[in-house]
Amino acid sequence: MTTPMLERQINFLDYTLSSLWRKRYKNIAVVLVFAAVIFLLASFQLVSNGLLERAQTALVMAPEILIQKMVAGRQESIPVAYAERLQGIFGIRQVTPRVWGYYFDEVTLANYTVIGRDQVAGGSDDQLTQVLADGRLPAAVGETVLGQAVFRTKGLQDQRVFSLFRPDLSLKTLTITGLFKKESNLLTDDLIVLSLADSRDLFGLPPGLASDLMVSVANPREIGTVAKKIAAALPGTRVLTRPQIEKTYHMIFGWRSGFASVCLLAALAAFFILSWDKASGLAPEERREIAILKILGWQTADVLLVRFFEGAVVSGGAYLLGCTAAYIHVVFFGSSLFLPVLAGWSVIRPDLHLVPAIHLADLLLLFCFTVMPYLAATVVPAWRCASLPSATALQGG
Amino acid sequence: MIIECRDLIKTYQADGRRMNAVDEASFVVQQGEFIFIHGHSGSGKTTLLSLIGGLTSPDTGQVLIDGRDNWQQSDNALSDLRNRTIGFIFQFASLIPALTVLENVLLPMSFGGVAAGARERATQLLVEVGLKEKMHSYPGQLSGGQQRRVAIARAFINKPAIILADEPTGDLDEETEQEIFELFKTFNREQRTTFLIVTHNQHLATTIPGSRVFTMRQGLLKEIQAG
């Protein structure tokens, strides 16, 4: 009996499409408004995901105190020699220079995060070691450890040696000594870790310079005091503490919860569109149509199936349209609509480049908050109408 | 198909007053009979038809079709009954405006699961009601009488055993009315289709020998002896 069943479904789909087509102007309007809401939400989501990942990377790498050199309000490379000026400050356990930056790979069109540091007891390597899948952190010049995405996009497979371009386009060859864990992809996916000397070489940075200085403190409770002393000892620098960075990180989380409320708002908006649509939709003509269909022998479930198809085409179409537009907006237009909101971020990362992270769970969440209510609001009134005796259609009306 | 109604009562609340739209109607109709129902406006004719067709549930009493009580069946079984056994011709326009004439006629059939030859049959029926040219028009482009004829074609699409017709020729001229009744007679002769027809035209019953006539007055149904 599969063929008649299938034929039945096709007939229902056919009926749905032709009835959608007859009401096409209204349906297109609904799809557009709905897609716009989903577009805003999805853009927001993509951007905040990108930010969150950046923030997490920053946090995992974040030392207790970070010193950046500021010139004309912008961050510049900091001389490693600055560390000597801190020697007198009580409470500092260690000062280690770090280089970091972004490497744009012309071949794979991907942006990698590069971190250059040297192995020092009590340095950032402790954190990095925890997320290492195999091998060891680079100990000598010419060695590197990669994140999974770097390894994958470069197509390395069995190869242990690969090259990157220096700014003058000469090749720099590196040997892989390890990979980061898949589980830590969120943090390490696009990471390339090198020795300090190699990172300077790669970015064409003169010796004696670093991106920032990381300070570890003997007593975590003294972070604030030590930071103040550092700021006094090194005018022209910006001193960031881990609590400050965490605060920014929390701001992102706040933003995320803000996102949740926006989701709710969207659901409300969806309901609003709907009640407008359905209030006019389940008007006499539509009631009459359902009654006629039932009188002609359609089962209640058939009526609901058609309404479901209708709702699915409209809301599913809007969902796909909105999500695609959001992706294009973020990837190809650099989320230009949200730039004003993002501006505050330059405190931690001056050139914030967002690679949107697409999370199935988030897409699902968005789906639940937009498509599901729409479907429910399409099917439920039809169900109420279809399960009533249909005599009223006979009386005229 | 035998239709049997037992003590049917349907009460409506109107202006705070209860009134019996159908008041203790009982009768039996055999397969292939022609039944005419006359009565003033508001006497309960449409209500009676919708009780028989399983569109309205009676307050008390039963409708048995081949011994099976309409309202003891599941909603789906009732849908099936309406789809396969009963053809409805409504008093008022009952076409779906979003569908063409042909699609409207096909509606009961395409969803009953028997699609083979459906289009041919629908086309043939439209020829018989004189609307071949309007096959691909939309109901909004037809006159009231033409829409009525589409509804008539649709009622026959599944070869139902019973036709419930509420003023089927109310807005047709005499000549067209005559053609439609010829069509009814043909179906009655060839397929032993049972007809229950509500009409104001007292004359029609005399053109069909052996037909029975009922009158309704304030919900009370009474059979009058055909002369």
Ligand SMILES: Nc1ncnc2c1ncn2[C@@H]1O[C@H](COP(=O)(O)OP(=O)(O)OP(=O)(O)O)[C@@H](O)[C@H]1O
């Ligand atoms: N859904 C309803 N709610 C309340 N009263 C109703 C309803 N349907 C019918 N009635 C009442 O029941 C009575 C019978 O109505 P019905 O439609 O059966 O009359 P009818 O004989 O078909 O009239 P007509 O010849 O004008 O079509 C009328 O008084 C009508 O007002």
Ligand SMILES: [Mg+2]
């Ligand atoms: Mg009536």
